[in-house]
Amino acid sequence: MSVVTLQLGQCGTQIGHALFDTLARETEVDQASGKSPLFDTFFRQPDEQRTDTKNKRHARSVLVDMEPKVVDRAIVSAASSSTKWCYAPGCCFSQQSGSGNNWARGYNSYGPTHVNNVCDLVRREAERADYLGGFLMLQSMAGGTGAGLGTYIAEAIRDSFPSSFLMNHCIWPYQSGEVIVQNYNSLLTLAHLAEVSDGIMLVENSALHSTCQRLLNIERPSFTDMNAVAARALSSALLPASYRPITGGTGQSGRPVTLFGDIVEKLCCHPAYRLLSLRSLPQMPAGSIDFTTFTWPAILRRLHQMQITGSLLEEGLRWDVKVNSSDSVQGRQVNKSLAAMLVLRGQGARQADASMFSHPGLYTPWAIQPLSVASSPNRFAKFEMSASLLSNDQSCANLIRSMQDKAYSMFDAGAYLHQYQQFGIEKQDFEGCFARIEDIYASYKAL
Amino acid sequence: MPRELITIQVGQCGNQIGHRFWELALREHATCNPTGLFDEAMSSFFRNVDNRSNPPRDIPIGDGTAPISNLKARAVLVDMEEGVVNEMRKGRLGDLFDAQQLLTDVSGSGNNWAHGHHLYGPQYRDNLLDSIRRPVEACESLQSFLLLQSLGGGTGSGLGCYILNLLEDEFPEAYRFATSVFPSEDDDVITSPYNALLSLAELTEHADAVFPLENQALMDMCSLIQARSNQANNQPASLLSGPNAGKSRGKAFDSMNGIAANMLLHLTSSVRFEGPLNVDLNEITTNLVPFPRLHFLLASLSPLAAPRDVAKLAGAPRAVDQVFTEVFSREHQLMKVDPRKATYLACCLLMRGKMSIADMNRNVMRLRPNLRMVHWNPDGFKLGICSKPPVGVPFSLLGLVNNSCVVTSFRTMQDRFARLYKRKVYLHHYLQYMEEGAFAHASETVQGLVHEYTERASVYPVVPERRLRSMGMHFL
Numbered sequence: 001m002s003v004v005t006l007q008l009g010q011c012g013t014q015i016g017h018a019l020f021d022t023l024a025r026e027t028e029v030d031q032a033s034g035k036s037p038l039f040d041t042f043f044r045q046p047d048e049q050r051t052d053t054k055n056k057r058h059a060r061s062v063l064v065d066m067e068p069k070v071v072d073r074a075i076v077s078a079a080s081s082s083t084k085w086c087y088a089p090g091c092c093f094s095q096q097s098g099s100g101n102n103w104a105r106g107y108n109s110y111g112p113t114h115v116n117n118v119c120d121l122v123r124r125e126a127e128r129a130d131y132l133g134g135f136l137m138l139q140s141m142a143g144g145t146g147a148g149l150g151t152y153i154a155e156a157i158r159d160s161f162p163s164s165f166l167m168n169h170c171i172w173p174y175q176s177g178e179v180i181v182q183n184y185n186s187l188l189t190l191a192h193l194a195e196v197s198d199g200i201m202l203v204e205n206s207a208l209h210s211t212c213q214r215l216l217n218i219e220r221p222s223f224t225d226m227n228a229v230a231a232r233a234l235s236s237a238l239l240p241a242s243y244r245p246i247t248g249g250t251g252q253s254g255r256p257v258t259l260f261g262d263i264v265e266k267l268c269c270h271p272a273y274r275l276l277s278l279r280s281l282p283q284m285p286a287g288s289i290d291f292t293t294f295t296w297p298a299i300l301r302r303l304h305q306m307q308i309t310g311s312l313l314e315e316g317l318r319w320d321v322k323v324n325s326s327d328s329v330q331g332r333q334v335n336k337s338l339a340a341m342l343v344l345r346g347q348g349a350r351q352a353d354a355s356m357f358s359h360p361g362l363y364t365p366w367a368i369q370p371l372s373v374a375s376s377p378n379r380f381a382k383f384e385m386s387a388s389l390l391s392n393d394q395s396c397a398n399l400i401r402s403m404q405d406k407a408y409s410m411f412d413a414g415a416y417l418h419q420y421q422q423f424g425i426e427k428q429d430f431e432g433c434f435a436r437i438e439d440i441y442a443s444y445k446a447l
Numbered sequence: 448m449p450r451e452l453i454t455i456q457v458g459q460c461g462n463q464i465g466h467r468f469w470e471l472a473l474r475e476h477a478t479c480n481p482t483g484l485f486d487e488a489m490s491s492f493f494r495n496v497d498n499r500s501n502p503p504r505d506i507p508i509g510d511g512t513a514p515i516s517n518l519k520a521r522a523v524l525v526d527m528e529e530g531v532v533n534e535m536r537k538g539r540l541g542d543l544f545d546a547q548q549l550l551t552d553v554s555g556s557g558n559n560w561a562h563g564h565h566l567y568g569p570q571y572r573d574n575l576l577d578s579i580r581r582p583v584e585a586c587e588s589l590q591s592f593l594l595l596q597s598l599g600g601g602t603g604s605g606l607g608c609y610i611l612n613l614l615e616d617e618f619p620e621a622y623r624f625a626t627s628v629f630p631s632e633d634d635d636v637i638t639s640p641y642n643a644l645l646s647l648a649e650l651t652e653h654a655d656a657v658f659p660l661e662n663q664a665l666m667d668m669c670s671l672i673q674a675r676s677n678q679a680n681n682q683p684a685s686l687l688s689g690p691n692a693g694k695s696r697g698k699a700f701d702s703m704n705g706i707a708a709n710m711l712l713h714l715t716s717s718v719r720f721e722g723p724l725n726v727d728l729n730e731i732t733t734n735l736v737p738f739p740r741l742h743f744l745l746a747s748l749s750p751l752a753a754p755r756d757v758a759k760l761a762g763a764p765r766a767v768d769q770v771f772t773e774v775f776s777r778e779h780q781l782m783k784v785d786p787r788k789a790t791y792l793a794c795c796l797l798m799r800g801k802m803s804i805a806d807m808n809r810n811v812m813r814l815r816p817n818l819r820m821v822h823w824n825p826d827g828f829k830l831g832i833c834s835k836p837p838v839g840v841p842f843s844l845l846g847l848v849n850n851s852c853v854v855t856s857f858r859t860m861q862d863r864f865a866r867l868y869k870r871k872v873y874l875h876h877y878l879q880y881m882e883e884g885a886f887a888h889a890s891e892t893v894q895g896l897v898h899e900y901t902e903r904a905s906v907y908p909v910v911p912e913r914r915l916r917s918m919g920m921h922f923l
Contacts, residue, residue, distance in 0.1 A: 010724075010725060014723075067450075067725070067727065069487075069721045069725065070721070070725070073721060096450055096587065096588035096590075097450060097588060097590065097729070098450070098727040098729055098730070099729075100727060100729030100730045100732065100733045101730045101733045101734055101829075102729070102733045144730075144733075174808065175826075176808060176811060176812055176815075176826055176828075177811075177826035177827065177828045177829075178724070178804075178828070178829070178830050179730075179734060179829055179830075180734040180735070180793050180824065180826075180827045180828065180829050181733060181734060209804075209805065209808070213805070219805075220803045220805040220806055221803065221804070221805050222723065222803035222804060222805070223723045223724070223803075223804055224723075226804075406825070406826065409822065409823045410823045410824060412823065413737075413821075413822075413823035413903070414738070415737035415738065415823055415824065415903075416733070416736075416737045418738065418739045419732075419733050419736070
């Protein structure tokens with residue numbers, strides 16, 4: 001079962017590179033057959049054996065950008081480094097002119113012009129797979145290419161592959177601003193993706209930044225550090241795992257988790273609720289791993305509190321918020337989820353008791369069997385024990401609210417609208433997207 | 448194959464700034480290209496030409512292993528008198544320019560905007576088109592034009608604005624950036640108020656973004672550099688103003704032009720070199736121009752210090768913060784205005800060097816509370832990082848700000864214009880080539896611009912915000 005990845009724009013390309021690095025490092029290649037199940041999911045054998053590529057696997061990936069520098073650099077660095085993988089030749093599509101952070105340009109101008117070329121590349125990559133599990137798109141929401149062109153490509157893929165699963169991993173920009181028109185770009189992207197995507201994983205730049213600073217002790221995090229954190233979180237959710245009972249079991253391991261069918265089926269079952277958040281533990285500098293004692297209750301308790309408070313960071317948690325359905329005040333502050341998938345990795349992962357996660361106060365009343373638990377005996381990133389939680393919950397809605405306020409204020413002043421109108425996005429389009437975002441926000445608040 | 452930029456230098460000032468620009472550009476590329484191979488970064492500004500064939504043919508980049516044979520700048524040099532262009536041709540940079548890239552006349556424009564715009568413009572239209580079309584056709588993917596001019600004289604302002612119109616008609620896809628030197632208080636050209644205002648009206652309507660420069664500001668920056676260099680004996684002048692700058696009185700303009708040239712190099716660094724957060728020129732217009740006519744961007748550069756001080760900067764974390772503080776201080780601005788008293792509409796910080804996003808964010812959060820941001824853009828910062836530092840400095844920062852303080856400069860221009868126009872002084876020189884109605888029109892345009900800046904920059908919302916109501920799950 002294979003997943004085809006699309007890396008869009010500078011952000012998508014850089015994160016994708018970090019993701020493939022992490023995935024390649026984490027898998028153990030079965031020496032006898034030379035194959036390993038995960039390696040096949042994200043990587044494949046080269047079409048023709050060439051001596052100069054040193055028998056490297058090719059990533060099942062298509063890189064798209066409207067300017068050539070980042071994509072070229074990624075390809076060269078993957079080919080020359082000592083990793084076991086590189087990008088296939090001819091897997092990338094780049095242009096010269098750049099999107100200028102203009103969503104309308106990416107969507108209305110470059111989209112229709114280049115969609116055929118990009119879809120061709122995607123189709124060829126998909127045809128090489130024996131069993132296509134779905135598409136994973138990596139993009140940022142603040143820019144022009146990842147956001148605008150990415151959205152158009154997502155819609156095109158939905159048209160060409162109507163029964164395949166499409167997951168988007170989107171980077172939400174810093175609250176303090178890195179691009180001035182990020183509010184417009186992010187809301188336009190989200191409104192459009194909510195219609196075509198099966199699941200949208202929102203990852204905040206500020207959360208990654210805080211993780212690097214406070215948990216990994218990197219005083220001045222660079223994008224490379226932040227990309228590594230995001231890649232680790234995403235890998236811990238996508239690496240293979242098998243189902244197990246919630247309270248832990250000692251019998252045979254259940255069936256493996258299928259990408260992306262199981263994730264979509266269990267987490268994104270309702271069309272109004274597609275936003276996923278990713279939390280993974282532990283986060284610590286590599287040097288501290290040898291000096292830390294890991295226990296399952298400690299890890300699971302912290303992850304549980306992160307889920308209750310909706311926090312993305314394991315530090316500074318508010319321990320006073322508890323799940324107790326009888327207490328209405330506390331009940332309101334709890335971060336309600338629609339569904340959640342917990343993945344435990346490492347020693348004793350099958351036996352650890354995860355029943356605290358199934359407390360009905362955490363979930364919306366109409367959810368049936370909201371929690372699934374999977375485990376894998378393999379260690380992840382050298383941690384003896386690690387856990388990650390992929391959940392469809394209200395924490396994403398709060399992100400939306402602050403961005404909406406800023407976008408409305410800019411829209412009322414009429415600022416930057418002429419840049420979008422130049423490429424055919426008029427005020428009505430903006431208002432339509434804002435209305436859809438309001439709907440998404442209201443649905444999550446009503447959970 | 449990167450995006451190419453074509454420089455169009457008009458008039459004496461434009462050509463002198465251009466001269467400095469090409470010197471510094473060559474030096475920058477020479478420093479980061481030790482192997483002498485023609486790479487993509489150079490291709491933005493230069494063509495690699497094989498002179499052995501006739502006519503000389505362009506050598507494409509290919510896979511980046513072609514050695515540099517003969518470099519030609521992607522530029523067009525226009526002047527209505529020959530002195531400056533000839534000096535450049537005979538000087539060290541003469542080989543950079545083909546004869547077809549130069550357009551000169553003999554008699555000059557007599558500091559008369561109308562002479563440049565309405566006489567020379569139409570007269571030389573075909574030649575101009577030819578000269579511009581040639582470098583355009585040599586480009587694989589033209590991104591923008593950089594126009595270098597001054598607004599006080601006749602050729603730079605009048606013919607420069609005519610060329611701006613021409614570019615808009617013939618090459619509407621490419622961006623038009625104008626680096627315009629605004630006349631200062633003690634400008635010795637008597638008709639400069641007319642020339643400046645007429646040009647300002649044209650720039651408002653036809654340019655995508657304007658980087659105004661004021662001679663007074665540049666001169667003050669040079670004195671600052673001089674003062675700091677004097678403390679260190681026998682050190683070369685600031686790397687920002689380039690070699691041989693400031694050595695003699697007569698070369699004072701060299702250092703000033705060097706600062707302007709450095710600003711342009713910094714602006715285009717992300718187009719040429721790679722970095723963790725690239726900022727293209729079209730991203731600058733998208734983020735910094737909220738309304739089509741409000742596109743006057745105040746530039747400021749840091750550090751300016753002499754190399755010895757700069758060497759201390761490397762590795763000192765406080766030094767990074769110092770650079771950010773300086774960019775927002777008045778001494779480092781290329782225009783003599785006070786942005787702190789006015790409202791910031793948008794702000795862009797472009798960093799060069801091995802800095803991380805954390806440094807930029809930390810400083811933005813530190814400095815933003817002291818700035819008055821417009822209400823609909825409270826976070827309005829665009830950040831960019833390019834990995835390659837400029838020559839001799841570990842890092843440097845360019846700030847581009849869209850601030851309503853430029854209005855003070857426009858109002859001064861309007862006052863000076865009104866003083867002359869009231870008495871119709873020297874008007875007959877202009878009326879030989881244009882109608883008087885054009886003056887009123889230009890005056891109105893500039894008045895409209897000032898009004899729009901003041902209105903848009905009001906810190907408090909004028910109209911109450913409306914919030915869209917949720918319509919329920921209507922799309923299911």
